[in-house]
Amino acid sequence: MKDENLPNFNAKVNYLESHLLLNYGKTGEDIKNLKQRFALFKVVLKEKWEKSHRKEEAFLKNNESWLNGTFQLPIKSLNRPGRPSKCFHESSERSKRRKTEEIRSTVGDDVIVHAAQTTLSVQGQRYASKILKEITNCPSRAHEYRKAVDKKGNKESAAPLTPLQALTMFVEADLTRRQYEIIRNTNKTFYPPYYLLLEAKQKCYPPKECLRVTDTCAESCLQSLIDNTVTRLSIFLEEVLLTLSEEDRNSLYIICKWGCDGSQQAQYKQKFDSDGKSDANLFLSSFVPLRIVCGKNNKKVIWHNPTPSSPRFCRPIRFQFVKESTDVTKEEIRYIRESVNALKPTEINLNQIKFSFKHSFEMTMVDGKVCNAATGTKSTSQCYICGATQKDFNNITDKEETSNLTGVTFGLSVLHARIRLFESVLHLAYKLPLKKYRKRKTHEEKQLEEKTKKHIQERFRIETGLLVDMPKTNFGNTNDGNTSRRFFENPHLAADITGINYELIYRLKVILETISSGHKIDSQKYDCYAKETAKLYVSLYGWHPMTPTMHKILTHGATIIENALLPIGQLSEEAAEARNKHFRVYRENFARKFSREQCNLDVYHRLLLSSDPLISSLRPKKTSIPKTFCPETINMLMPADSNNNEPDSDDEQQDESITE
Template identity: 55%
Template structure:
């Protein structure tokens, strides 16, 4: 913008309209500041000498004219422009000093001068005190509108030592580079946080350079699934071929153990074995508003089979290369087959026969220079599955020895044990719930001391006692016991039973059960769920003493089949188990029932049942992938040490190691079969 108009020598005519545009376009906070910036602009435009003071005095007249007219317009821009329309179209003459032209090399501005010239020009100025120069710089920067720079100089005036902090901060800022999160780490976060695609996109929008694109994440997700040919998905079934599932699991596990595998000899790599546990279980589900082609089909129940890898061993001596850190957690629980069927003895036997045929046909997995055989342990089961597998028709009958409820309290009578029935383990989760329920129902009948209620008077007494105990648990421990839940099951779940035995003294005072008996039950359950190897002889003696104490105190009330199984046959089951009995529990499969409901509701497409089932089984595979799960950082949780009596029953356990009835990251689940 050319502010000047042609004039005589020594006279400049400044366009008022152009000067007003400078004022109007200024970013200063008020009109006075805008006038100051206008003066600086005009001086910088025409001042070619160092006599800035005389220039400022001459231009102050223009500044005064604008200020007077602005105040007359009541500081309103529209009024100012309307009242001074003709005046703004004119110009103001400015008498300037005549500068003589000089010959020789043209003069440079200070900014264009060399370092030597700058030192020479500022030599006299630098004789001033540092405080004066700093303050002058601070005020000059503020007057020119550089507020941030002015504040920095002001901070340095107050505390010169801050200069080092400013330099360090700037240097650190320049050195910081934003590395993109690796694909596996991003996928691990995606799984841990339970994100959907849309939720991940929202998170990524906060820093697109840090989080990889979802298309990259999708490719990594596809690597977490077995080959497409291994899938069989229909409206009522979703299945992965067992051989392909084990091949994929072993391959991902070897990738996770890549650094460890480098130290293993080639000979030992050819003699590796993956030990897994598997099981089947049924649960009720929420029905969806979708049609089936067959009207007889229903999605009110599912029956699913799943497996969990426990150990990877190598060599002739079966050295442990990898141990599942959370064998009772659903984090490693992989789906095999899911069907929309209601659990029954026939369905269970069909599933067992189908799985046995698949297991018998298994071949070794060859991956990344390793040859891995597979061992499947059928231990993720509950009482109903065990009864169906052994063709035991009564729930009040022991499937191991065939004893009935009338014989449970008879310590002198011993039946022959069926060896094939010992393979199922002890169903730790359901055992805890059954122990809890047996003591609870026993406490209801303490006033009459009768097992069977045949008279109405006895029923009324028991019902009144039940309400009294329920109220005490609610008021003193915050527990809701023996109450039906909406849709299915009741409140006697794993969480309730854990809290019941955790404070055994208070539970004994509420129920009226002998505190010593309840404590012994607690120790037995603690030892079984510890995951450590158990001293079979010590456990057998402790269980026998507990059994004798129960019969001595409550001979009139037969113990439940689960209590009979653990106290009478627990030692035999433990001695026949390939791994510590606590690692063979069914908690992971039970937790997967809850996950199925969640994934079906929140992570699946609903426009077709096939797509819905495919999305659910893929989510189950993704959340149980060994490589992704291996990246998970273990959370530190408060834990309690083992009781002294528990340590006496274990072969190898550290006194400081926690004893939580299951692993640290096991989901607390409800028992739908109660």
């Protein structure tokens, strides 16, 4: 008992009792008798200890004859054959379970836990007793304690960051070189020097000889850019790729979406090489890798983009300081398509094993202006798929007419579709008191329409905080992606403010939710739902023709979905639109200003760096609440994919908005 060095008298006596019970208490009757006999012994021992004023020398001297006496244990025999028994704390886990089996089976869990708490408290281990009580009353606290201990252990033994890890942090935090150097000065052994980050950066870029930079343009050869993209993805997927068979290794396909778009930019005080040039407008072409597939009919998915509508994987092909026009758009489409047709399979080596990747590019990151230019449609009020004009949009027929099959491959432009449907409901609400579309209006009717518009704008501002249909500084208006999302989130309020039929707004919400879900859609069910929505619109507001976007979604949506290579929500143009905002930020904060060429090169490098597949795959993923769909949306999704883990193209980009 003395060898245990316990803190007080009670702890020592309790230890002695536990020792006797473990070694000599074989049956329930033995334990009961032993406890009764030992209780008497403990009372006598405590009295003698107190009379000795808790001094060991006095206790031994005054009770020498009693201490040399005998204490009888109520068991049949102490002579047991076999190996000598060990103390409890020296026993193996299996022996401990065996020795405590009877206690666990006869005594309740709460009693055992309370006894442990009391024992710890008596032994002076108050913090341990308190922790045991907390994790018993609240089991989730046990995870927090364990997490804190692991975090402390990891902190103490944290290894220095590798250049790739440091570069991932550098990109994710949007750091400059100076900011990184300031952070590194706090712990130079943990953060690698900046020159190692520069070496890691070079691996994210195509070879220098494949880049062309002028004062108004920056571009990379598409072959070298896709080779670099595949190589970086292969590093991330190395373990998966090495498990493929030879047949699969030679049938790898990388599926990408691409597109081009124009935007307005701030003008800088820098001189051009020649007159007549301006940096007020930007025209950017880019692509996003979506999937890597292989096997028969390319049904085996090796990798799919977790955020297909995020700019994280949006790779820049070329940007030019030129105003978007029909001729510029046609020339860009011709240039990219020629580059795509000239592509050769990408060959890479992993552990002396060769892999061959073929490429497939789908032009779906486009808006209405690009689609009109690509198909030669001259009027913005004309459908580029069937050629119908606005006066024919309200003629609903069960048979769909498609005169331009090329237009079907452009997808549904989900982000612009959301904004255009939002605007179509607004403009319909402005004209609701008059029930006139383009007929000549009197001065009083114009004033009434303007009054209705201001009333709707004021209600949206007061009740929802949204600024609707208001011009923004320099360019565009406030009707962006986030505004339209919030408009359709609450159909009841939207219908109350605008005066538009609630069922129509709700059905438009369901359609937008379906096409932006990122899951496979049953085209037949979608077609039925869209046609019913179109008939509802015509029956309620036949005096106001549909907009081209509404006509495309309700009339041709099923055909476009059926012909799409991937789920239509994953072919959205959101990534390219968000890149326009990134271009402004990178040009202002991460580019040198003494030369236009160096400025363009820095911006292009930053676009490549922030979209590098390997870095994007290593970035921490955002934890968000799973999105819930309307019952009508779930009914239109394919059964096999309604609960899958494919990304939701509309969720990842909630913070991005576009203006035109």
